[in-house]
Amino acid sequence: MATGCFQWGPPERLVESKSIKEALEKPEEVQFLNLHNSGLIEVPSEVAQLRGLIKLGLRKNSITQVSPLVADLKALEWIDLGQNKILELGLELGQLDKLETIYLSDNTLRVFPSVLCTMKQVTYVNLDRNQIESLPDNISGMESLKWLRLNANKLKALPDTVCDLANLQRLYVEKNELETLPGRIGKLKSLTDLVAGNNKIKALPETITGINSLKRVNLENNQLAELPADLSGWRGLDWMQLRGNQFSDDEKKRIKEALPECFIVF
Template identity: 25%
Template sequence: MGNSGLSQHIETAKKTGVLRVSGSLNDFPPGFLQLEGSLRTLDLSDNKFVTLPNDISRFMQLKHLNLNKNKLTKIPDCIGALTKLETFNICHNNLTSLPRTITNLINLKQVFLSDNHIKDFPTVFCGLKHLDVLDLSRNEIRCVPSDINGLNVSELNLNQNQISDLSYQIVYCPRLKTLRLEENCLQINAISPRLLKESKISNLSLEGNLFEMKQLMNIDGYEAYMERYTAVKKKLF
């Protein structure tokens, strides 16, 4: 996009609070900082950012940030300044970890992190009370740690990772209803009876692991899980 096109986008964004720029950006465009007091939605998907400039911290009114399909290898610590952020899309990048300052993003509701190279479960999302959906599918996570019990989401997507160890503490996630664990490395003995009996999970996806799905029926608590599953299905019809 040429400078004239960018200028027009920025002028429009001053009125709407929304800026979408895709192409070959690897830095913030000229004039971009004019929007720091007014920008609510920033979509920089399909660009070539390797690092996110620290100036991102100046956009403190941001509620929606889309960085999908860039080349990001890290997110700067200053991201923690965006305390009004509600949706954060960082799919299809090259991230291996996330900064601790994510814990400052107290208004986050939805986070999409699929198709990265994250190896350790990002416990920085634990304790965020408004977080409802966390998508970590298609990463390289091997273990769901005991700290998971502080996660407040209702839906957690861990499909297509390398998980072989699932802490029973996930039972204590207070709002977790949907847990997706398809195509991981779980053995049947990694599925705790407490997960089936004591959790609030009513939608548990486990296809493509190292056991036959019919083996799940032999775990103590399977009937309790099926009661929750059926009750939810009835509400949908």
């Protein structure tokens, strides 16, 4: 199963261990601990001894919560907790000032972890395939966030404060229950990729075509009958997926004429 948009494996320069036993033979040296598919039900307590750890891979286990000991890993920049059984996230990750990349896909989270909203340095969060129903208003606290993945959750709406994520480049919210997008979405001036297919979106905010940075848009399998009247702001688009909507032939023609350089799929 794909783990997201970033390469999962570590760069070759990192000193990697694939077991706790191996890591404890050189605790001062190990930088990447890969415990993928190791039958774990909790984070091993010995992890706290690896103070130089930069990457921690715990994907595909049966972990239900993150141990407070993880807060001791002050050098940690990357953590993969995908494909576990995590119901909620405590405050531990919020104590890691260098942590930038967080994978939490394929868990059983029902609530967006509030601790993430306090982490100004985080650039990438993957929460695909959980059961999250809403996002907190203070999500705007993630000031450095560039990529946000929330595919296949139970979102019915996005808060307007998502539009305050000034550095957001990629937003993935396909396979949810969205009926609209935030009215202020045009504020996302760094956005290059918007993936919102397989929702229930009936209309787009007029402001969305003010995002001149957009290169790729996926709105397939929604309930759209038209796009905003002014499409001039999207002339930089390279690709747009619109199949599975309700566009008339006249509207399809208008869109194609307005965006002659864009590859469009109806």
